[in-house]
Amino acid sequence: MSELRYDGRVAVVTGAGHGLGRQHALELAARGAKVVVNDLGGDRSGVGASAGPAQDVVEEIVKNGGEAVADAGNVATPEGASGLIKTAVDAFGKVDVVINNAGILRDKSFKNMSVDEFDAVIAVHLRGSFLVSSAAWSHLREQGYGRIVNTSSPAGLFGNFGQANYATAKMGLVGFTKTLAHEGAKYNIKANAIAPVAWTRMTEDLLPADFAEKVGVDQVTPLVAYLAHEENPDSGQVYTVGGGRIAKIFVAEGPGYGQQETLTVEAVRDNWAAINSADPLTVFANVGEQMGPMIQLLTS
Secondary structure: OOOOOOOOOOEOOOOOOOOOHHHHHHHHHHHOOOOEEOOOHHHHHHHHOHHHHHHHHHHHHHOOOEEEEEEEOOOHHHHHHHHHHHHHHHHHOOOOEEEOOOOOOOOOOOOHHHHHHHHHHHHHHHHHHHHHHHHHHHHHHHHEEEEEEOOOOHHHOOOOOHHHHHHHHHHHHHHHHHHHHHHHHHHHHEEEEEOOOOOOOOOOOOOOOHOOOOOHHHHOOHHHHHHOOOOOOOOOOOOEEEEEEEEEEEEEOOOOOOOOOOOOHHHHOOOHHHHHOOOOEEEEHHHHHHHHHHHHHHHO
16 A cells, blocks of 8 residues: 655644654655744743744654754734745745644633633633635635645534633634534645543643553544545544544434424423434434424424
């Protein structure tokens, strides 16, 4: 089987100074991509800044024979995001791949979470992914090619105690990804998301210490690299990945209950079992398809 290569491709990886992002950058560079390594260089709560982490990864890539440049801009700001894409274009002439991986944690139970703690996490994960993708979008459209990989989380898909801010941002990225897939289809821009489980400085307090090797970042990057490759045929999908396992996450709808007469509270109560039924499940490709059963009911 032939090796998947990225020769001639330019990849931007955010949050690439540590953990998952670092591994993504190293893997793509080892397979021929020219990489822009972005990392603000703060701690996992987003405090502080340093050019060191991004530059360290660049030096490692170059030492191994690859090509890379560092960027220490803040992707949660329009200036930082646009500057990141400008760095890619100035250094390598274009951008082909965007991997939105930057993130911070400010975990608190909901009753103790401040507005600032909520907004700060949304700003990096969700707003940052929007800003970087937005800055790259015109380049991807004009060249008729692009791959975007966003980083969601099981916490966003299923919720997690103490992470109302993080979960909100991560589920927001699912809708963001699916919308980019629809809007990018005409231009051969594919967007997908991962919901990883990996031992990093972001998760070291959440996962048992003996899981460090079992759920290493090297078990996540192969999926990211494939989604970033030109051979990947899928778009608008979400995949959970970790510990050697990958599975597609489906947003699905049950058969439900409907009546042509105006619903009442009592009708909802009396048909609650049917409303909550999960057999069979239907996966819709877009909003139009999802509205189909309602339209059929209204016009029958």
